[in-house]
Amino acid sequence: MSDAAKKDTPEQAEFRAHCQQWLTENHPGQPNVHIPQGALELSDPDALQWLKQWQKSAYDAGLIGADYSKETGGRGLKDCQAIANQEMQRAKTPFFPNIIGLGMAAPTVYFHAQESVKQELLPKLLSGEHIWCQGFSEPGAGSDLANQQTFAEKKGDTWVINGHKVWTSLAHFADWMILLCRTSKDDKYNGLSYFVVPIQSMIGKGVTVNPLIKLTGETGFNEVIFEDLVVEDKYRLDEVGAGWKVAMTTLAHERGAGLLTTPSAGGMVMEKEKGAGIGNAMSLIDLAKQSYRNGKTAADDGAIRDSIMELMIRQEGFRQNQRRIGVKELNDHPMRLPLQFKLVATEMGQDIAQLAYEIEGASSSLYVNDENAAAGGQWQLAYMNSFGVTIAAGANEVQRNILGERVLNMPKSK
């Protein structure tokens, strides 16, 4: 029996068996299009279509939304999403394209939207038919998220929205956006409200989406400009002025510290990138054995060996932290470990990729467009992309403020 299966409830055990059987019979196999490292790098519509089809089939089989109520398109089970996630990881499936929808929009809508809106939006979100994006960051509101300038003005029964959002991943494909904006200029925090707004169907009718190019050369994020976009009042989440509170639900889930487990798949490696094992410290050993340094392999170099072990220890520690979150007796402060998740995961990923870059030696100068690049140049790409996640979702400097203030009770740095 596997570690994870050890203490399943009868409902969980039955669900796990279902997941395993379905994945054995329905794994989508290798795609005929190039799939990037993650959903936030999606730019090819064919790749999107292929991944949407995968998400739809996993949704139809119940592997997405297991813990959501039946009325909102889920299965109404208890603590089963984590089981589907484990089994999908084990089966090395592709990732889901609607990552922002599943990870951030869905729980926020679930906890804060009116019932009819939940029933309207969540089934298509979970199935991946609708792709979602997140409208939080602005040119003047990055780490200082509450400094929102995008403004929603009430006109009769509707809201009229004007403003400028940036770094909006997936907006070029998105059907819907979760939007934080200002409804009052009188109070920084209590002047914020939270909406869900249509994007694709309103392009040219108050919505403009322009691509931004990342430092890697990939597209995947955008700026979104609102000019008198009209939104129905029912798409407001929670009360007017409660936007900051609603945003905290989104951010808690984004940082892995929310109440609902995010449906998440992954582990599949593209054929030509096999052996790269991006994101896993263990794969640095093979990379070191294939790389040369000072007349020997990099795996014979004492300093490289020490650095690889250091990262493998961090990776095991991170894994064991996640396990310890579930043991109440070994947590004196309930939020201490959950709030570390984003910070630790993203810096570890960055450091693993950076060490891979170093291990590759001269070959690390080669990029994904060179056929001689080690591991297809994927480590170099992963290193550069890793800054996306150490900056996004509240830069890690902000995460350290949050931890210092909320967990260690030090004075606020503002």
Place this chain on the structure above:
Amino acid sequence: MTQPKNFGFGVDEAMLRDSARKFFADNCSADKIHSQVANNFDIYRDIESIWDKNLWSQICELGWTAACVPEEAGGIGMPVVAAVALAEEAGKAAFPSPLLSTFNATFALRACKSDAATKVLGEIATGTSATLAITNQKGSWEAQDTDVTVTDGKLSGTAWFVQDAKKVERLVVSASTDNGVGLYVVDPAATGLQIIADGIIDLTRDQAHIVFNNVEAIEVAAPGNGDKALNEALPAILCITSADIVGSGEWLLQTTTDYATVRVQFDRPLGFFQAVKHPLVNVMLAVDQTKSLVYNAACAIDSEPEQAERLARMAKSSASDMAVFSSSRSVQFHGGIGFTWECFIHVFFKRQMHNHVLYGDAKYQRAKLADMLMGKAA
């Protein structure tokens, strides 16, 4: 075999840990420990072993030394995580006692699997303290290395870096013969035995080298089995030491964040400044990573023994780095007062400095891990 999700840390273990918390809160405040162990700042003071024997007998009455002695030897038979939890609390109090040494000896004796060892374990269960004398003059942490030899069942030579030597009632000594290394139990009062105290930095421990001159000994692991037993016990020993570091690290973290909240400079409490706040958060990350690794490794000893050495070396590597990091940041962020004898920080700082090297520092553990996971370097 697989590990239970809760690290084997169940209701009984939590109760034991909570009772230890209460015991240390009632009896071992930092100011009390400081006034006890740091009452003489003379750098060339006489070497003494300062500890409260009365508290130690209370601990023995509470059954802590029996926790990890198997039931068939007269103990409670709790998993290794129980001893780890007690060591963590002892570290948080910087408690001077032979507790950790007695745990280490317990795990070495358990690995001997002999009747003679079982008998000594029974004594430990009723409160007899013990320590390991298994290190040579070069400070090797390898089980087969010893400067003590056995002739006709009697020990001669010197064991070095023996922890809590002046406090304990039994020594578990590794000694070599032509047929390999064996383990022997010796009474510290035995004829021909001389304990020479080391002058050490840590105020909360004592350490010594012990000279044996034809000393009577009880064989608990026959020649050829002693180093095997020590290697089997090694993961537990690494976990116990690392757990002490976790407790000590947590005390340093909490004490320094408290200070950063009350100490005002430039009209602001220190913790307002991110140059102070962010490194303290990093200390917390290091403490938590280590704590998770320690409970994971301790759990592996009972439920996944084939993984125990790898996971315990990971834990000690993380712990040793954190020992240095947590103590250095605590002194630094206490500023001028942190550099004084009067501030309690130095007691924990010195305990962490001592802990960091015991049974191998971080780089040593990583070198051993690399050999395990990557093969030896060419």
